Amino acid sequence: MxxxxxxxxxxxxxxxxxxxxxxxxxxxxxxxxxxxxxxxxxxxxxxxxxxxxxxxxxxxxxxxxxxxxxxxxxxxxxxxxxxxxxxxxxxxxxxxxxxxxxxxxxxxxxxxxxxRMPQQVRKKYETLRTPENAEKMDFCIRNFDNALTxxxxxxxxxxxxxxxxxxxxxxxxxx
Missing domain, CATH: 3.40.50.360 (Flavodoxin domain)
Known part of the structure; x- marks a missing residue:
């Protein structure tokens, strides 16, 4: 053991x-x-x-x-x-x-x-971003960018x- x-x-x-x-x-x-x-x-x-x-x-x-x-x-x-x-x-x-x-x-x-997350995650956030959810998606994109390192x-x-x-x-x- x-x-x-x-x-x-x-x-x-x-x-x-x-x-x-x-x-x-x-x-x-x-x-x-x-x-x-x-x-x-x-x-x-x-x-x-x-x-x-x-x-x-x-x-x-x-x-x-x-x-x-x-x-x-x-x-x-x-x-x-x-x-x-x-x-x-x-x-x-x-x-x-x-x-x-x-x-x-x-x-x-x-x-x-x-x-760090795969680049397709950021692309998904960008694709999903609408005027209604812009604040949430912008937060997710900033988080993605911070996670890169x-x-x-x-x-x-x-x-x-x-x-x-x-x-x-x-x-x-x-x-």
């Missing part, structure tokens, strides 16, 4: 980059980094860091099914979302995704940050702080 397993699902590469940062921050050699969509052989671990890309405020069925299958584990979540830089929105996502974690597991917390170096530093906090909590016996 591994000490740590970093599992992730990434469509645009944003969550994969966070997963690599989290993996590199974990101590020792008893760890693995796995793309949950391509590798169907998933080893047992004591602590799972599970990453996802956000769609409509939650994770994919692949991730929720995996979360639901775990029993007696320590689980930390991380993810990226295009709409972002809102602590309230990130909290709502964390609540939505952590609801899939069975009660016999220990939920350690979550880290979310903004991620994410995850950035500060997001990666925050991911490292998240890992350090989880390791300290576990080491201090809080969980």
């Amino acid at each position: 591994l000490d740590y397993l970093v599992l992730y699902q990434s469509e645009t590469g944003n969550t994969r980059k966070l997963a690599a940062t989290i993996f590199s921050r974990l101590p020792g050699n008893s760890k693995d980094l796995i793309d949950i969509t391509t590798d169907k052989t998933i080893p047992e671990a004591k602590i799972y860091f599970i990453g996802f890309c956000v769609h409509q405020g939650t994770c994919s069925m692949t991730v929720s099914d995996f979360l639901s299958s775990l029993s007696g584990k320590q689980i930390a979540l991380f993810g990226t979302c295009g709409m972002g830089d809102s602590p309230e929105y990130y909290q709502a996502i964390s609540c939505s995704v952590s609801a899939w974690i069975e009660s016999d597991n220990q939920y350690l917390g979550s880290f979310l940050c903004q991620g 994410h995850p950035d170096s500060l997001d990666f530093e925050h991911a490292k702080v998240f890992v350090d906090r989880i390791l300290k909590l576990i080491g201090d016996g809080v969980f």
Whole structure:
């Protein structure tokens, strides 16, 4: 059994980059980094860091099914979302995704940050823009433009702080 397993699902590469940062921050050699969509052989671990890309405020069925299958584990979540830089929105996502974690597991917390979106998303916003929804679509376009550089170096530093906090909590016996 591994000490740590970093599992992730990434469509645009944003969550994969966070997963690599989290993996590199974990101590020792008893760890693995796995793309949950391509590798169907998933080893047992004591602590799972599970990453996802956000769609409509939650994770994919692949991730929720995996979360639901775990029993007696320590689980930390991380993810990226295009709409972002809102602590309230990130909290709502964390609540939505952590609801899939069975009660016999220990939920350690979550880290979310903004991620770059494909150009077709911006084009969709531009196409959908009308005089009636101009304010909302302009907000979405500004958000898209702000997301182009994410995850950035500060997001990666925050991911490292998240890992350090989880390791300290576990080491201090809080969980």
